[in-house]
Amino acid sequence: MKIIKLLPKTGVFAENKDIARDIRIKDITPVLEKNEEITLDFEGVESATQSFIHALISGSIRDFGNEILDNIYFKNCNKSVQEIINIVVDYMQAAT
Amino acid sequence: MKIHIPNSAWLGNIDPFLRNFDTSNPEILQITANKQWISIHPMVIAMIAALGLSLKPKQVECETIEARSKHYLKRMGLFDFLKIDSGIEITEHEPAGRFIPLKQIINSEKLTEFITEVIPLLHLSPEHAEPIRYILSELMRNVFEHAESKIGVIMCAQYYKKSNTIRIGIVDRGVGILKTISALHRAKTDLEAIRLALTPGITGTTKRIGGTDYNAGAGLFFIKSIATVNKDFFLIYSGNGMYKLLKADNRKDIRLHADPFRDKHSKGENFPYWQGTAVGIDINLDSTEEFSFLLDLIRKSYSRAVREQRKAYYKAKFI
Numbered sequence: 001m002k003i004i005k006l007l008p009k010t011g012v013f014a015e016n017k018d019i020a021r022d023i024r025i026k027d028i029t030p031v032l033e034k035n036e037e038i039t040l041d042f043e044g045v046e047s048a049t050q051s052f053i054h055a056l057i058s059g060s061i062r063d064f065g066n067e068i069l070d071n072i073y074f075k076n077c078n079k080s081v082q083e084i085i086n087i088v089v090d091y092m093q094a095a096t
Numbered sequence: 097m098k099i100h101i102p103n104s105a106w107l108g109n110i111d112p113f114l115r116n117f118d119t120s121n122p123e124i125l126q127i128t129a130n131k132q133w134i135s136i137h138p139m140v141i142a143m144i145a146a147l148g149l150s151l152k153p154k155q156v157e158c159e160t161i162e163a164r165s166k167h168y169l170k171r172m173g174l175f176d177f178l179k180i181d182s183g184i185e186i187t188e189h190e191p192a193g194r195f196i197p198l199k200q201i202i203n204s205e206k207l208t209e210f211i212t213e214v215i216p217l218l219h220l221s222p223e224h225a226e227p228i229r230y231i232l233s234e235l236m237r238n239v240f241e242h243a244e245s246k247i248g249v250i251m252c253a254q255y256y257k258k259s260n261t262i263r264i265g266i267v268d269r270g271v272g273i274l275k276t277i278s279a280l281h282r283a284k285t286d287l288e289a290i291r292l293a294l295t296p297g298i299t300g301t302t303k304r305i306g307g308t309d310y311n312a313g314a315g316l317f318f319i320k321s322i323a324t325v326n327k328d329f330f331l332i333y334s335g336n337g338m339y340k341l342l343k344a345d346n347r348k349d350i351r352l353h354a355d356p357f358r359d360k361h362s363k364g365e366n367f368p369y370w371q372g373t374a375v376g377i378d379i380n381l382d383s384t385e386e387f388s389f390l391l392d393l394i395r396k397s398y399s400r401a402v403r404e405q406r407k408a409y410y411k412a413k414f415i
Contacts, residue, residue, distance in 0.1 A: 015233040016208045021310060047226050047387070049233055050314050059309030080226065083391035087398055091297075091312070094399040 001037045001073075004028070007044035014048035014081075020055035028056075032064055032071055043076035053088045061092040097122055099144055101129035101161075101169075105136045107263075107329035107340065107376050113140060114333060117368040125151055127158040127178075134163040138252040139265030139331070139376030141172050145198050146250045146267045146372070148178035156180055172252055173198040195254040202248035204240050207233070218255065218262070226387045227322055228262060228379060234315045235266045235375055241311070242300050243270025245372055260381045269372040273334040276300035286337030287365040294320055294332070294339070294356040297402035314398065319377070321352045321394050324359060326383050334373040337365045352393060354401035 004027050009019055031038045040056070042048075060068055074085055098118035105113040113136075125147050148156050156178050161169065167186045169175065175182040177198055196214055201207050215229045232251070239249040245268035253264040274289040280303045283289040292298045299313030307313040316332075323330035323341050330341040342360045344350065353359050 011208070011212060013211060013229055013233070015211060015229075015237070016204060017237065017310065018204055024309075046222070047230065049230055050312065050318055051234060051237065054307075054312045054314070055310050058307075058312065062309055079388040080391060083388050083395060087391065087395040088312075090395060091314075091399045091402055094403055 001039055002027070002031045003039045003041055003075075005041045005043065007042075010045060010048075010052070012044060012046040014042075014045050014052045017051050017055040020052045021059075024056055024059055028060055028072075029063075032060055032068055035071070037071045037073065039073040039075050041075045042078075042081050045076075045081060046078070047080045048084050050084055050087060053084050057085075058088060058092050061089070066093050097124065097147060098126045098128070099147065101127065101134050101136060101140070101144070103130040103133055103135065105140050107137055107139070107331050107378055110137060110140070110331065110340075110376070111338075111362075111364070114338060114367050117370075119368045123151075123155060125156045127156070129159065129161050129163055129166075131162045132164070134161075134165045134168065137265060137376055138172075138254050138263050139267065139374055141169065141174055141198065142250045142252050142265035142267040143370075143374050145174055145177035145252075146247060146269050146374075148174075149200065149247045149250065150269055153179040158182070171195075171197065172254075177250075196252055198250060198252045200248055200250055201236060204237065207236050207240070207249075210236075218253075220381075223386060224379075224381050224384055227326075227384060227390070228264075230387075231319055231322060231377060231379070232264065232266075234319060235377075238315055239266075239268045239270065239373075242276045243268045243272075243372060245270030262379045262381065264377050264379070265374070266376075267372065267374040272371065273300075273332070273373055274337075285365050286335030287339065287363055288337075290332050290334060290337050290339045291356055295401075295405060296354050296398055297405045317354075317398070317401075318394060320356060320359070321397075322390060323377060323379075324352060325350050325385050325390050325393060326380060328380055328383075329376070329378045331376040332373065333367065333370055333375075335371075336367050336369050337363070338367050339363045350393065352397040352401075354397075354405055 170184040236249045251266045274286045277283045277289040296317040297313045299307045299311040301311045302308045327344045340362045
């Protein structure tokens with residue numbers, strides 16, 4: 001399983017959508033295309049914006065379907081980051 | 097253009113200031129001010145700075161500011177932005193913990209630097225810093241994505257100890273919300289466009305409710321929700337339209353409405369034309385809910401709101 005540590009790319013506040021999109025295109029999509037699993041490790045990330053998480057994962061949910069969430073693991077998320085991820089996952093599933 | 101800095105202009109009583117803004121003769125900016133005392137929201141300062149930035153110094157005429165509180169304008173950096181000599185002398189003290197003077201941020205990378213470097217200077221506890229950096233990031237990133245503002249984004253903020261409130265102003269001189277929204281959605285007036293921009297799932301980047309893989313159309317709804325839950329003022333002024341979220345009644349349960357017109361608000365669509373968008377928000381730190389609690393409330397309402405919006409938007413066409 002591929003593990004992506006977000007802190008070195010995002011800093012403690014994950015808010016830059018351009019970085020999120022880069023991570024999705026360069027790191028996440030190639031793994032999911034091979035139907036492999038990936039872990040997004042948020043260790044050290046204090047908070048994230050909805051825009052960041054949306055740019056990070058919504059494209060994958062849209063491209064591969066809701067079931068792709070079985071292949072994505074979110075690790076070391078604090079309560080706020082978990083809430084934001086849940087919001088995005090909820091509305092993306094509601095949208096499909 | 098003529099702009100008068102009044103005795104008092106906070107988000108609660110800002111309407112007369114906005115209505116008095118004279119947009120005629122855009123080649124000249126004439127600034128006058130109350131002669132006794134000036135007590136104004138950072139959004140007002142950011143607006144004046146943004147106007148000045150679009151002009152050359154010789155196009156700016158600023159009367160001698162006599163008000164006893166004139167040092168505040170100097171300290172916030174207004175005259176530096178206008179590139180004029182105010183004649184006001186001050187001894188500058190470290191702003192840490194008190195205010196963020198006027199900043200011009202021109203791109204996404206600079207925004208990340210700003211958020212990283214400046215927010216810690218406000219000396220906030222983590223639970224207070226979290227919603228503030230969230231709001232700053234989302235509002236300013238909106239400018240870079242949608243506004244096409246040649247001057248980028250202008251912001252400043254002030255902490256008020258007595259009310260334990262942070263007041264923030266964020267202003268651009270871009271294309272305005274109407275142009276962005278109406279390219280893909282049905283909006284004829286600035287106010288209609290502001291209403292749609294605040295509605296979850298609607299973005300200026302796609303006709304599709306729910307957005308694209310890069311934009312969800314959620315940013316402004318989140319900011320409005322944060323202000324609603326914390327019972328704070330939140331104002332958007334763009335073109336001739338102005339929407340102001342008013343402080344919610346303390347005794348009532350909080351409801352997050354998809355339609356901003358269902359929130360306690362005031363609005364108008366015949367204000368003097370503001371090229372671009374100006375946003376003001378107050379965050380009372382006494383009433384700031386734990387951020388994760390606030391997000392939980394948003395989560396419970398957001399998906400339902402997008403579904404409702406989609407149903408309301410897409411109708412069967414019978415011919």
